[in-house]
Amino acid sequence: MVPVSPDKPLLDELRSIIGDRARAGDFELGLYGKDGSVLEGRPSIVCLPVSTEEVQQIVGACRRHERPFIARGSGTGLAGGAVPVGDPVVIATAKMNKIIEVDLDNRVAWVEPGVLNLDLTTQLKPLGFHFAPDPSSQQVCSIGGNVATNSGGPHCLAYGVTSSHVAAIEVVLPDGTVTLLGDLTPEPAGYDLRGLFIGSEGTMGIATKIAVRLTQNPPEVRTLLLDFSDVRDGAAAVSAIIAEGLIPAALEMMDHRAIEVVEAFVNAGYPTEADAVLLVELDGLAGGVASGVEIVRRVADAHRVGNVRVAADDAERALLWKGRKNAFGAVARIKPDYYLHDTVVPRGKLVEVLEKVYRIADEYDLIAINVFHAGDGNLHPILAYDAREPGVLERVHAAGKAIITASIEAGGVLSGEHGIGLEKRDYMGMLFSEHDMTTQDLVREAFDPDGFANPLKVLPSGSRCSDSFGQHVPEGAWV
Amino acid sequence: MNTQHSVEEPILKYAADIGSLGPVTIVGSRTQWDVGGLPSPGSREIRAPAGVWSHQPEEMTVRCGAGTSIRELNEECSRFGQMVPFDLNPEATVGGALAVGRSGFRRLRYGHIRDLVLQIRHVDHSGLLVTSGGPTVKNVSGYDLCRLLVGSLGKLGCIAEVTLRCLPIPETTLWLTGTGDPFEIYNELYRPPSILWDGDQVWVGLEGVKSDVESQAALLKLDQTDSPPPFPEGGRRSLEPKALRGLVERSEGWLAEIGVGVVHYTTPQVPEPLSDPNKRLMSELECRLDPRGRLNPGRQLVAT
Known part of the structure; x- marks a missing residue:
């Protein structure tokens, strides 16, 4: 006798909505059980809708079957926000990937959530604009995912994170209602639901259309690579540059080991003998850029800089950035696996x-x-490691917790741009009091009183609404 | 208690003043007093604590009590060549400005004032302190209650203390005026701080290093002037930037922020209606965060 899956009635209903774009094969369930983190879960069914109406109908079906759901973009998140726990239906936005309209008069673009970050900027660039948030994963990460995690990237130093660049979001709420949060006007009436939704990691609903603000391309760009024989000088130069009243477009640092692996990987001419390099980018009008370059040179000199390499053209500039943006992949030269952390300190x-x-x-x-x-x-x-070593993951997690503790003790926060997800959910108490978290939970409840949207994320377990699906946490999920 | 910085004594007193009983109205400098309707009579008036508690120029952050005036805040920041670009009446309080949530005339360059907020401590309906956001310039830890509180008119919580991002004061500022198509001017310039238009005359604010300000000014056939014009204070509308093209001269005066969409009128304006789902979400927030309706009663964001 063939056993009947408990998911069959729900699967049948989903197939009546989106046909064979509702999937429950082992391959898909395995694929959609992971994101960019080391965490792993397992969805019950994967759906690939193509429209707001389909998302709305899928959410409706989930509610009728009392099944939670989880939105997923490209699955590049690093905090386990897209890892399915609580036996949810995955609603993947990969097929909702159209740039709907570029509205230059309002300087916004309407996009579907599955549009890739870099694809949008590539399309906008000839028009004189770009989308400012540029996470290292920008070639593959989706704008819906950027909204969910309030993504940053190197250039958010000067331009701000995703929240500063999103005017409006069409959302399918956890009860299936469709609404528009924010609009194209500067001061929408009522509370800033748009700002609240951004960074809520899919726990307040599913974004189905996004109006992103367009940023003018800078007329001038200068990219400098500074090398230091002591990482401490490099770090002190960072503070000194900012204290001069200069906010570069980007100010990135790589330590000795990073330089070595990156150089071996991309051959960008990074100085492998240096203890640290700073990658500094200045952009804007010619005068400000020239004066910025002078300030950076002066400060760097005062901090015992070795060489100052100024990219001569766009090709050299792209090469320097290629090194930075591929650093994580390059780590594979040392160890097959890595755990990427994200904290902020003063x-x-x-x-x-x-x-x-x-x-x-x-x-x-x-x-x-x-x-x-x-x-x-x-x-x-x-943290680079080899997952085949017995017990190594326990050490990686313990070291990660120690790094987070050190960052918070230094006056920092849990995450700068990756989000909380599952990874840091249970560390929220290091930064917030019980009452702070209860208040955050009340706010979430206003959107999702029954906890159907991406359950068990962001706030520690024990919060009222996330408990309802707690019994479904799969064996072996690291939460 | 969390491990973030310790709570200043005046904040504790403010929380005790608000307490857990009876309607309360938070009073700043009354510079935008009638926004969202006047407070209900009979509620206790309370002032938030004032004072800049820490300014770290090398971090470009400043932490102050919500009752601090914008003047005092910027006096402190300017000692290190920094500013917080609120661009409101300098007597307005920081907490009042954030609670009202209306940005200043350089929004085109600096964005909405809510993007300057890093951390907020507020007192909730039960008189307890709640911290959200974080003290660093970048942070995505937890739900973004800071953005929710900006523009909430104190209905969801009473802002007690804020940590703000500072920016460098530009080397040169120049105002120009004359006649011209403000939309063409907008397309001509690179990230200008301000373009204002009254249907006839245009004003352009430029900032940056001297040579850039001069080169941008040279693109325009406008004359130098000392400052932007006075802003009509009768009412305000929030329009899509491209809808400003449709503004026509009327008997009432107006001044529009090109590229932004804010229009300042001499006469009162009717606020835009909310959609039903948004109204419901907002009511749900109010019910949960102030179940007894004791915080700033009379003020209204969600029309009944």
Whole structure:
């Protein structure tokens, strides 16, 4: 006798809505069980809608069958926000990938959530504009995912994170209602539901259309690579540049190990003998850029810089950035697996926390590599490891917790741009009081009183509404 | 208690003043007092604490009590060549400005004032302190209650203390005026701070290093002037930027922020209606965060 899956009635209903774009094969269920983190879960069914109406109908079917759902973009998130727990239906937005309208008069573009970040900028560039948030994953990450995690990227130092660049979001609410949060006007009436939704990691509904603001392309861009024989000088130069009243478009740092692996990978001419490099980008009008370059040179000199390399043209500039943006992939040259962290500390504490990161890695017998957004104090320690070593993941998690603790002790926060998801959910209490978190939960409940949208994320378990699906946490999910 | 910085004594007193009983109205400098309707009579008037508690120039962040005036805040920041571009009446309080949530005339360059907020401590309906956001310049830890509180007219919580992002004061500022097509001017310039238009005359604010300000000014056939014109204070509308093209001269005066969409009128304007689903979400928020309706009663964001 063939056993009947408990999901069959729901699957049948979903297939009546979207046909064979509702899937429950082993391949899909395995594929959609992971995101860019080391965490893993398993969905019950995967849906690939193509329209707002389909998303709405899928949510309706889930509600009728009392099944939670989880929205998913490209699955590049690093905090487990898109890892299915609580046996949900995955609603993947990959097929909702149209740029609907570029409205130059309002300087916005309406896009579907599955549009890839870089695809939008590539389309806008000839028109003189771009979409400012540029996470390292921008070639593959979706704008819906950017909204869910309030993504950043190197250039958010000067331009701000996703929330500053989204005017309006069409959302399918957890009860199936469709609404528009925010609009194209500067001061929409009522509370800022748009701002609240951005960064809520899919726990308040599913974005189905997004109006993103367009940023003018800068007329001038200069990219500099500075090398330091002591990482402490490089970190001190970061604070000193900002203290001069200069906000570069980007201010990135790579430590010695990062330089070595990146150079071996992309051959960008990074100085492998340096202890650290700073990648500094200045953009804007010619005068401001020229004066910025002078300030950077002067400050760097005062901090014992070695060479100052100024990219001569766009090709060299692209090469320098290629090194930075491919740093994470390059780590595979050292170890097959890595765990990428994301915390923020005051700029003035960068050196202190970096030294702690190295000590922590030593203590747990791991290799730490640092490539990060130094300008806003956003650390990204990479712990490289080989998952085949028995017990290594426990050490990786313990080291990760120690890094988070060190960052918060230095006056920092849990996450700068990756979000909380599952990864840091249980660390929220390190930053917030019980009452702070209860208040956050009340706000979430206003959108999703029954906890159907991406359950068990962001807030620690024990919160009222996330408990309802807790019994479905799959065996082996690291939460 | 969390591990973030300790709570200042005046904040604790403010929380105790608000307490857990009876209607309360938070009073700033009354510079935008009638926005959202006047407070209900009979509610206790309370002022938020004032004072800049820490300014870290190298972090470009400043932390102050919500009752601090914008003048005091910017006096402190300017000692280090920094500013917080609120661009409102300098006597307005920081907390009042954020609670009302209307941005200033350089929004075109600096964005909405809610994007300057890093952390907010507020007192909730039960007199308890709630912290949201974080003290660093970048943070995505937890739900973004800071953005929700900006523009909430104190209906969801009473802002007690804020940490704000500072920006460098530009080397040169120049105002120009004359006649011209403001939309063409907008397309001509690179990220200008302000373009204002009254249907006839246009004003352009430029900022940056001297040579850039001069080169941008040279693109325009306008004359130098000292400052932007006075803003009509009768009413305000929020339109799509391209809808400003449709503004026509009327008997009432107006001044439009090109590229932004805010229009300042001499006469009162009717607020835009909310959609039903948004009205419901907003009512749900009010019910949960102020179940007894004791915070700033009379003020209204969600029309009944």
